[in-house]
Amino acid sequence: MIPYIVVGAGFAGTVLAERIANKLGKKVLLIEKRNHIGGNCYDFRSKEGILIHRYGPHLFHTNFKEVWDYLSNFTDWHLYQHRVLAYVDGKNIPIPFNLNSLYQIFPGYLAKILEEKLIKNFSYGKKIPILELMKNKDKDIKLLANFIYEKIFVGYTQKQWGLKPEEIDPTVTARVPILISRDNRYFQDKYQGVPEEGYTVVFNKMLRNDNIKILLQTNALDLLKLDINTKKIYFLGKEFKGILIYTGPIDELFEYKYGPLPYRSLKLKFRTIDKEYYQETATINYPNDYDFTRITEFKHIHPIETSRTVILEEYPKSYTPNKDIPYYPFFTKEAMNIYSKYKNLAEEFSNLILVGRLAEYKYYDMDDIVKRALEVFEEKIK
Ligand code: FAD
Ligand code: UDP
Numbered sequence: 001m002i003p004y005i006v007v008g009a010g011f012a013g014t015v016l017a018e019r020i021a022n023k024l025g026k027k028v029l030l031i032e033k034r035n036h037i038g039g040n041c042y043d044f045r046s047k048e049g050i051l052i053h054r055y056g057p058h059l060f061h062t063n064f065k066e067v068w069d070y071l072s073n074f075t076d077w078h079l080y081q082h083r084v085l086a087y088v089d090g091k092n093i094p095i096p097f098n099l100n101s102l103y104q105i106f107p108g109y110l111a112k113i114l115e116e117k118l119i120k121n122f123s124y125g126k127k128i129p130i131l132e133l134m135k136n137k138d139k140d141i142k143l144l145a146n147f148i149y150e151k152i153f154v155g156y157t158q159k160q161w162g163l164k165p166e167e168i169d170p171t172v173t174a175r176v177p178i179l180i181s182r183d184n185r186y187f188q189d190k191y192q193g194v195p196e197e198g199y200t201v202v203f204n205k206m207l208r209n210d211n212i213k214i215l216l217q218t219n220a221l222d223l224l225k226l227d228i229n230t231k232k233i234y235f236l237g238k239e240f241k242g243i244l245i246y247t248g249p250i251d252e253l254f255e256y257k258y259g260p261l262p263y264r265s266l267k268l269k270f271r272t273i274d275k276e277y278y279q280e281t282a283t284i285n286y287p288n289d290y291d292f293t294r295i296t297e298f299k300h301i302h303p304i305e306t307s308r309t310v311i312l313e314e315y316p317k318s319y320t321p322n323k324d325i326p327y328y329p330f331f332t333k334e335a336m337n338i339y340s341k342y343k344n345l346a347e348e349f350s351n352l353i354l355v356g357r358l359a360e361y362k363y364y365d366m367d368d369i370v371k372r373a374l375e376v377f378e379e380k381i382k
Contacts, residue, residue: 001242004028005235005269006246010039011366012356015208016245016372020381021211028212031220033248040327041366046272050128050310051198051302055325057283057312059301060194061187064365068191070374071317074205077193080301082171082186084294095186095285096127097148098179104145122150122180122372127188129174131166144356148178155285160316161264161330169331172363186283194301215310220246226253231348240351243342244270247356249326250342256321258341261361263326265319271311278309291315353380 004020006013009032016029036042040055059082062068085092093101099118103111117140122128130153133145149165155172157165165173185192195202207214224244225234233240246253251261269292282300286292293311299309319326329335339361346354355376357364364372 002027002029002235003242003354004245005220005224005242006030006245006247007224008032008039008356009034009037009203009207009214009216010247010356011041011285011369012247012359012373013039013245014203015370016355016377016381017212018206018209019374019377021209024111025360026211027225030214031213031218032214032216032220035217036200037214037216038200038203039247040325041203043198043200045198046310048306048308049157049304050298050306050311050312051304052298053199053269053312055299056266056314057296057298057325058199058366059187059191059192060366061189061248063189063191063365064367064371066339066374067367067370070371071195071202071203075195075197075202078196079193082283082301083184083191083281084283084285085281086152086287087289088287092280092284094184095152096176096179097139097152098184099182100184102144103114106130112154114140117141118144118180124180126180127175128180129170129177131170131173145178152287154286154287156285156293157295157333160328162316162318172331175363196222198302214303220248221252226349226352228254228257228345231350233349233351243351243353244349245353245355245376247354247359249321249358250339250346250354250361252321253354253359254342254345257345258338260321261338261342262330262332263319263324264328264330265317265324267317267329269312269313269315272310273311274307276307277308278311303360307343329357329363331363335361 003026006017006028009030017030020026020028039057043051046052082265084095086095091104093104101116102114117138130149134149134283136142153165161168233244278297283294283296285294292315294314296312297309346352354360355373356369
């Protein structure tokens with residue numbers, strides 16, 4: 001009898017499988033429906049040798065020392081710090097919008113007045129979400145906030161979510177605040193980088209243990225059955241008395257009993273370009289032009305000398321269950337009500353643990369999910 005079944009080989013499932021196999025010395029069956037491990041962090045090398053992030057650009061950043069230390073057991077780091085520009089009124093300006101962006105957009109004398117007011121109102125180094133900045137009483141700051149809102153947030157958010165910034169959960173736009181500083185980095189976290197050999201190599205190292213058996217291209221829900229009357233779990237027709245760790249979509253686990261949860265999906269368009277570099281930095285956002293939100297050029301993230309380059313355009317789209325990839329949980333009041341019903345039902349199963357961006361319906365970054373998986377191991381498994 002297998003003591004642990006883990007569904008999903010993204011960071012959530014992989015950290016838990018690794019801990020159970022290495023720390024407890026117990027056997028784990030890891031079931032993954034894709035033909036590779038790594039979940040949305042999976043990367044591979046193109047013909048040119050360029051490391052490509054198959055499911056969109058993944059930059060690792062964290063303030064959690066324990067997460068950085070834990071992953072450092074499996075990789076050295078290329079200490080890359082992500083820089084993003086936004087194409088606005090014919091110029092590429094730093095994002096998050098900061099004091100450098102301000103001077104690029106406005107004439108010097110006006111930028112100076114606004115800079116002084118921002119520093120006086122908030123102090124140097126502060127980060128202000130756009131929806132907060134817009135509430136400021138000072139009429140010049142308000143004017144600036146409205147400008148940033150219109151030029152950076154409205155169009156991008158419309159493309160990404162199909163809604164206005166004030167219509168989505170405020171924590172989403174707060175991920176990219178206005179910076180009262182001259183720091184052009186996308187993230188300010190203490191630890192930043194990408195695994196030197198890419199994420200897939202890290203996942204392979206984490207899962208290299210005879211206690212771990214991996215079943216790829218297998219939908220776990222074809223093998224598992226959750227009986228919501230008896231609260232028992234069945235695996236291949238027999239009652240499963242071990243621990244089931246599930247990291248896939250929570251609504252799918254319960255056969256959409258309370259209805260599907262909303263997500264946003266993406267169409268990812270990769271293009272190989274016959275020149276050494278395509279753009280000046282890794283990512284350029286297009287809030288107001290084109291149908292894609294951003295273009296990422298991978299060579300800036302993992303430098304390599306090649307005469308060609310690979311770029312990725314991201315086109316947000318609606319999500320249909322079983323057809324599209326559920327990339328982003330789409331928080332609405334109704335969605336959160338549905339989610340809490342699933343969560344309550346899941347809690348009635350004594351041997352079921354839900355972890356991950358899809359299973360917990362949270363906008364987790366990689367470090368959040370590694371931290372969460374490590375905590376779940378300590379609190380519920382060890
Ligand atoms: P996932 O990686 O989604 O893994 C879940 C796995 O479960 C998948 O492999 C799936 O195939 C499998 N699965 C689901 N159902 C079943 C089933 N029934 N049977 C078998 N297998 C199943 N985070 C950052 O920190 N920095 C970034 O720059 C960043 N960029 C991102 C860009 C994009 C476009 C997206 C969408 C996310 C980004 N993230 C980033 C977030 C990051 O991808 C997640 O935090 C991380 O992947 C979550 O890991 P997870 O294991 O919870 O989920
Ligand atoms: N956003 C925006 N303009 C930008 C960048 C971000 O309006 O140039 C908003 C948008 O609503 C987006 C959110 O901020 O969904 C979070 O952006 P982030 O870059 O964190 O998204 P992710 O990398 O997770 O796709």
